[in-house]
Amino acid sequence: MHLNPPVVLVFAGNDPTGGAGLQADAQALASMGCHAAPVVTAVTAQDTMGLKTFEAVATSMVIAQARAVLEDMPVAAFKVGMVGSLGNLAAIAEILAEYAGVPSVIDPVLTTGRGDDLTDSPLEEAMRSLLCPQATLFTPNSAEARRLVPEADNLEACAQGLISAGAQYVLISGTHEPTPEVVHLLYGQRRLLERFVYARLPGHYHGSGCTLAAACAATLAQGLDPMNAIVQGLDYTYQTLRHAWHIGHGQALPDRLFWARADDSEDPD
Secondary structure, eight states, rough: OOOOOOOOEEEEEEETTSSHHHHHHHHHHHHOOOOOEEEEEEEEETTTTTEEEEEEEEHHHHHHHHHHTTOOOOOOOEEEEOSSSSSHHHHHHHHHHTTSOEEEEEEOOOBBBTOBBBBSSSOOHIIIIGGGGGGGGEEHHHHHHHHTTTTEEEEEEHHHHHHHHTTTTTEOTTEEEEEEEEEEEEEEETTTEEEEEHHHHHBBBSSSSHHHHHHHHHHTTTTOOHHHHHHHHHHHHHHHHHTOBBSSSSSSSSOTGGGGGOTTTTOOO
């Protein structure tokens, strides 16, 4: 019998490069065996070098998109990326609270990979108070973690602050840290659960955070426990970066379909 793939409802912005945002999420989810149901929260004008401008979608339209899916399809997981506005953030948090039994991966997108702000007003406090309580997994990079918990004096304190705000697990990615290797830190149950160490790859990547959060949402939607879901999500993301495309003039784009390429003769190793 043909089984339907798990449905992951994604709240995120549209990126015309296809490197980040909804297209990145949809590619990663499809690659991991899921069906993406994309809810557009914002429209951006950006390239691989940075953000030009963006407009948030009206909150009423964000709600209407999500309700249409939720009333029609069995959603197995949520993934939240760029929200666009405070109104959108509050509406998304309310929807997630109504489906508390469905795992949610929150990628607290505050800036582009270059550092351009992707919010029209400060959203840090609302992310902590409204989205953290809904998060099965919260996936900030180290810079985002410090912005979200500014009173913390180290990354562990940042993670504990987010857990105190309600997140079940916090995965802080270490790509922004000045370390020889990339170290991702997973926190849960009020303690450090695991350090994931990867070789640092050359260059910079557009959409790596989207890819990681979407991959973790996919594995959670498939029914994996959080630890195994995160391990698989990290390994998949690392491979997408190893095989990244240099299509534009700026950051490289992860190849989320690396496993489907017929010619392996140009493998980075």
